[in-house]
Amino acid sequence: MNMPTFKRLIPVLLVGLAMGSCTEEKYTYGVNDVIVQPTDLSGKKSKTPEQYLNILYANLYQRAMSANQLVKATDVITSIGDKQVAYETVISKFMNDPDIILPSEESMRNDPESFVKETYQRFFVRVPTEAEKTWMINFINSNPDVTPEHVYYAFAIANEYYFY
Amino acid sequence: MKRRDFIKKTALATGAITVPYILPTGRLFAQTGSQKAEHVVFVLFAGGVRHQESILQRYLAESQDLDIEGNIMYNMLTGDAPELKVVYGTTPAGQQPGIQPISRILQTPLDQQGTLFPEVRFSKAGTGHFVGLSTGVSGHYGVTQGLRQRPINPTIFEYLRRFGGAKATDVWFVGNGIGNSTPLLNHSEHPDFGYKYAANFFAPNITFGSKGVEFLKGFKVYHPDEELVPIREMQAFLNNSFNLAGKEIPHLYNTDEEKADIKDFIRATFERLENNQVSFPPVTDNGDLSTIGYTTEILRWFKPKLTVVNMSSVDSCHGSYTSYLKSLHRGDHAVGHLWNFIQTQVPEMKDNTIMIIMPEHGRNYEPNPITDENDWFAFDHDSDPNSRRIFTQMVGPNVPANLRVGSEANPVGDAADTVLTIADILGIKQDVLATGLVDFNAMSLFDRI
Numbered sequence: 001m002n003m004p005t006f007k008r009l010i011p012v013l014l015v016g017l018a019m020g021s022c023t024e025e026k027y028t029y030g031v032n033d034v035i036v037q038p039t040d041l042s043g044k045k046s047k048t049p050e051q052y053l054n055i056l057y058a059n060l061y062q063r064a065m066s067a068n069q070l071v072k073a074t075d076v077i078t079s080i081g082d083k084q085v086a087y088e089t090v091i092s093k094f095m096n097d098p099d100i101i102l103p104s105e106e107s108m109r110n111d112p113e114s115f116v117k118e119t120y121q122r123f124f125v126r127v128p129t130e131a132e133k134t135w136m137i138n139f140i141n142s143n144p145d146v147t148p149e150h151v152y153y154a155f156a157i158a159n160e161y162y163f164y
Numbered sequence: 165m166k167r168r169d170f171i172k173k174t175a176l177a178t179g180a181i182t183v184p185y186i187l188p189t190g191r192l193f194a195q196t197g198s199q200k201a202e203h204v205v206f207v208l209f210a211g212g213v214r215h216q217e218s219i220l221q222r223y224l225a226e227s228q229d230l231d232i233e234g235n236i237m238y239n240m241l242t243g244d245a246p247e248l249k250v251v252y253g254t255t256p257a258g259q260q261p262g263i264q265p266i267s268r269i270l271q272t273p274l275d276q277q278g279t280l281f282p283e284v285r286f287s288k289a290g291t292g293h294f295v296g297l298s299t300g301v302s303g304h305y306g307v308t309q310g311l312r313q314r315p316i317n318p319t320i321f322e323y324l325r326r327f328g329g330a331k332a333t334d335v336w337f338v339g340n341g342i343g344n345s346t347p348l349l350n351h352s353e354h355p356d357f358g359y360k361y362a363a364n365f366f367a368p369n370i371t372f373g374s375k376g377v378e379f380l381k382g383f384k385v386y387h388p389d390e391e392l393v394p395i396r397e398m399q400a401f402l403n404n405s406f407n408l409a410g411k412e413i414p415h416l417y418n419t420d421e422e423k424a425d426i427k428d429f430i431r432a433t434f435e436r437l438e439n440n441q442v443s444f445p446p447v448t449d450n451g452d453l454s455t456i457g458y459t460t461e462i463l464r465w466f467k468p469k470l471t472v473v474n475m476s477s478v479d480s481c482h483g484s485y486t487s488y489l490k491s492l493h494r495g496d497h498a499v500g501h502l503w504n505f506i507q508t509q510v511p512e513m514k515d516n517t518i519m520i521i522m523p524e525h526g527r528n529y530e531p532n533p534i535t536d537e538n539d540w541f542a543f544d545h546d547s548d549p550n551s552r553r554i555f556t557q558m559v560g561p562n563v564p565a566n567l568r569v570g571s572e573a574n575p576v577g578d579a580a581d582t583v584l585t586i587a588d589i590l591g592i593k594q595d596v597l598a599t600g601l602v603d604f605n606a607m608s609l610f611d612r613i
Contacts, residue, residue, distance in 0.1 A: 046411075046414075069378075072378060073379050075342060075370050075375050076370060076376055076378075076379045079347070079367035079370035079371040079375075080365065080366060081362065081363065081365025081366070082332075082364060082414075082423065082426065083413055083414040083415060084413050084414070085423050085426050087413060088427070089427055089430060090379050092384040092385070093380055093381075093383035093384065096383060135401060136401075139401075145390060145391075146394050150398070158402035158406065159406050159411055160405070160406040162412070162413045163406075163411055
């Protein structure tokens with residue numbers, strides 16, 4: 001085919017392509033709402049005492065710690081060599097405060113699955129794996145004396161809570 | 165039965181049927197054959213002490229150009245107190261500030277009870293507090309040691325836990341505060357030692373001060389069986405799920421029983437404070453004295469093998485010579501109280517404890533331009549020869565009494581000696597020497613006598 005013949009065929013080809021595309025069926029794609037957050041456990045950085053205390057306070061009191069309180073509490077943590085002892089003691093002091101906000105035992109017992117999910121979300125900022133969820137629910141159900149406070153305390157002193 | 169009693173009795177019962185225990189070094193049992201005493205208390209005294217006002221007892225004569233001499237450390241040193249220009253004591257109502265010297269506690273000064281090395285040298289590195297303290301606890305001059313950095317070489321705490329089989333609660337570092345990186349001195353960053361062998365630490369003026377009252381006092385005590393068991397089970401599950409090597413809340417390898425014991429101590433100390441039962445020195449009007457008071461509570465409760473306590477108030481000499489004299493006098497009062505407490509209030513440590521006292525460094529010979537309320541000049545410490553001039557004092561079993569070793573013309577002893585001296589007392593000197601990590605000139609002071 002020589003070049004002049006090819007040029008004469010170009011309009012025909014374009015019209016054909018345009019007509020063909022007009023007949024193509026259109027699709028519309030969408031996405032379902034999904035909570036995007038990590039389920040892996042590979043925390044990389046440890047929290048500073050200030051970060052730990054700030055987040056802990058917010059988790060337990062559902063309000064921010066004042067700057068003055070934060071400085072004082074950080075000093076107290078620094079004044080004790082074994083940080084596990086220091087944090088556990090400060091947390092148990094918080095647990096003795098009537099102002100902390102804990103879920104009721106009734107809500108935990110009535111819907112342990114929601115309680116476990118919310119607790120993981122609150123402390124570890126992630127959803128539990130199926131295995132974690134199952135274990136925690138079973139544990140709560142098989143230990144009638146366990147309270148939400150005990151669960152919160154266990155999460156607050158867990159290693160994962162110390163990392164982000 | 166109280167839980168503490170239960171733990172004690174359980175430990176006794178366990179001890180009766182104990183099995184050979186392999187230390188981290190691979191050796192069976194701790195070395196005990198050559199111990200000179202079972203307990204050591206090391207006082208880091210007390211923020212940079214000038215030789216002229218301590219060992220030489222020159223008072224105002226070699227600092228303010230006033231011909232008044234005398235000894236303001238009469239619990240530690242033999243010598244008469246100054247008779248003129250007395251400003252270092254307490255202030256009775258309506259009288260001149262500092263006019264009333266604090267009464268002596270020890271009838272026999274420590275230099276007569278033990279051995280004094282009056283001319284010890286801080287031979288290397290700059291005469292800064294943290295380097296001085298780090299040298300004192302590691303036996304190594306951290307020439308490149310920075311603030312906010314743990315000691316580069318292992319501390320005596322780590323040596324004792326690793327080679328002597330000491331528990332975490334057998335070794336304590338008591339800080340005068342949390343400034344100047346003091347809390348970093350309870351273990352080194354050395355890869356073969358580190359936090360696994362660290363000392364427990366308190367900065368008790370904070371732990372038990374107003375901040376501790378707000379955030380610790382009255383903490384909830386969970387029932388050990390009904391509450392703590394399920395809590396620990398959940399914690400173990402959560403930690404097992406996390407299970408990343410090295411990713412854990414920093415701790416010092418206290419056992420669960422030791423952690424519970426420390427918490428019991430914290431609670432009991434708040435109670436004793438409330439009931440005015442803490443054994444503070446008769447005069448307690450500065451931070452060093454209250455630190456010593458809390459230290460006695462640690463001795464009473466834990467009976468540690470090694471306690472290192474840091475005092476620092478003397479460092480007010482940067483800006484006030486009068487305050488310096490007061491703090492030096494109170495440092496002596498604190499040491500007298502500490503030794504008296506050990507001998508009278510802790511039967512397990514009486515006659516079985518060697519106390520060592522050493523300034524972390526000295527102070528300059530020439531003053532800075534700052535004058536205080538008495539128009540007296542202040543003194544810094546910036547590595548002049550006088551700031552390298554310190555002393556070391558030892559007292560206790562197997563320490564020769566009434567002995568002075570060395571003189572200005574013949575200095576004996578080095579700031580790095582203390583670690584090997586403590587190791588010698590507690591029977592691990594050869595292990596420490598074998599690491600090759602202490603200063604190559606360091607020796608046990610017992611070997612220098």
